[in-house]
Amino acid sequence: MKPSQFQHHAPERVDEVVALLAEYGDDAKVLAGGQSLIPIMALRMATYPHLVDIARVPDLSKISATPNAVRVGAMVRQSHAERDAAVATVPLLAKALPHIGHFQIRNRGTVGGSIAHADPASELPAVALALDARIEATGPGGVRFIDASEFFLSTWQTALDDGEILSAVEFPVWGAGSGFGVEEIARRKGDFALVGALAGVTLDGDRVTRACITMIGVGSTPVRCHEAEAALIAGGANADLDEIGRIAAAPLTPTHDVHASAAYRKHVSPAIVRRALTAALKEARS
Amino acid sequence: MNDRTRVRLTVNGHAEQVEVEPRAILADVLRDNLGLTGTHLACEHGVCGACTVLIDGEAARSCLVFAVQAEGASITTVEGIAPDGGLSPVQEAMRDCHGLQCGFCTPGIVVSMTAYLNTHPNPSDADLKEAMSGNLCRCTGYQGILAAARQAADRMNASS
Structure with missing residues (x-):
């Protein structure tokens, strides 16, 4: 249960990160908060001769608001995002983080790291x-x-090219009359x-003018x-x-694993x- | 490849300097290099919470942090929770409420509970259940641990 040996690089600028990735190619992996990467390394599911630690790059730890979006730097810790006023203007993100x-x-895991890791069961992707x-x-x-x-x-x-890092994510801000819901089923x-x-959802009276559903x-x-x-959107608030749930579930082809069968996942x-929609509609009406 | 790196840490208020491999996890450095064996290691991949320490005041799994990532950080282990050698309110509550049996998970429980209560002065019982959900205990069935969290929260609140 110990990771294999690697060289640790701790650049302080984004261009230095990119240069290190160019130099070491497939032998290098970006280390952000490490909350997914270190278990993978400890279990020896992966080994990397070089880790490029981006925690000391100040530009990657910033959150900034534009009129229509919130830009979250790759290295922003999830717990810091949870407490951030700009992130609160993206309620789906704020609700998903906990x-x-x-x-x-x-406290250690990062917004960018989770999205770049692209686990299909995780919230931020x-x-x-x-x-x-x-x-x-x-x-x-x-x-x-x-x-x-x-x-x-x-x-x-992910669609990141070799030599690229995820440097930030821009989350759109939805307008007034919007509501959001996050629902999960887990054993613990x-x-x-x-x-x-x-x-x-975004409501205009009983009309649904905008909707998103992701599983x-x-x-x-x-x-x-x-x-x-x-x-x-056709059926309204x-x-x-x-029926919307059945339509969402119809094309899904979940897999079986030790945690749940494919049939169970499809069934629930x-x-x-x-x-999730009930919560979103309730919030949008309030 | 196995070059050692110098890492400077403040651990329980003491400045420390160690020479470790980059792959050395913080938990091993605390235990093996600094002799602070109060921090326990069980799963070593971030599931059980036994190795929880404070890094710059925030609770973290020390098995999911390379020591090199903690360069310059201030670490508090269970040995530093009650600096005067007595028991902290959380430790007292764990004793009073039978929050432990074998004790293996206890350091992580104490550190997590301390971190949570430091930032959440008025937790509900549901909040405490959620807060302690990241620490596994195979003995107690958790009821004593949650009772301890309740007592510690109430006493810390009353004395503040």
Whole structure:
């Protein structure tokens, strides 16, 4: 249960991080909060000759608000984001953060690290996907933005190129009349969700003008439920949420593992979606 | 490859300097290099919470931190929770409420509970249950631990 040997690099600027990744290529891995990476290394599921520790790059630990979005630097700790006033303007992000592990984990774990790690059962990739966040990637060629819809390729696989780091994520701010819900089913508080749903709605009276539904734990990436969103927008605020849940769950092909069977995950999915939407609609009406 | 790196830490108020491999986790450095064996290691991959310490005042799993990441940080282990050699309110409550049996998980429980109560002066019972959910105990069934958290919260509140 000890990680294998590696060289530790602690650059202080983003361009130094990028230069180190260019120098060491596949032998290098970015270390942010380490709350996913270090267990993987301790279990010897992965070994890396070089770790590039980004904790001493001040530019990566900033949160800033623009009129329509909140930009969260890659190295912002989850617990700090939980307490941040700008993050509070992105309620889905604020609601999802406390679902991550335990407070001891969130004191170290980072927003960018979780999204770059791209575990299909974790919350922050789903928040990014649900809100159509933009992923800021910095590489040898400079900065580019990747839509969250194109970022998550498979379990632990993202659209980041070799030599790029996730430097920040821009989460869109939804307007007035919006509400959000995060619902999960897990055997114990803090465990990875067996199934989870993250939902957002914007209401104009009883009309649903905007909707997002994203599920976790049901595939190799977080899954956006476009058909269910369209059905909710068509049906309005008084739509049959059980039916919306069934529409969301219909195309899912979850896998079986030691924690839950595929059939169980599929079976509970409509109810989890209904609960998330119920919470979102309640908040939007209030 | 196995070059050692110098790491400077403040541990329980004392300035320390160690030469360790980059792969050395903080828990091992505290135990093996600094002799602070109060911090226990069980799962070594972030599940059980036995190794919880404070890093700059915030609770963290010391099995999920490389010592090199803690360069310059201030660490508090269970040995430093009650600096005067007595018992802290949390430790007293754990004794009063039978919050331990074998005691293996206790250092992590004490440190987590201390960190939580330092920042949450008026927790509900549900808050305490959630706060302690990141520490596994295989003996007590948790009821004594939660009773201890309640007592410690109430006494710390009354004395503040």
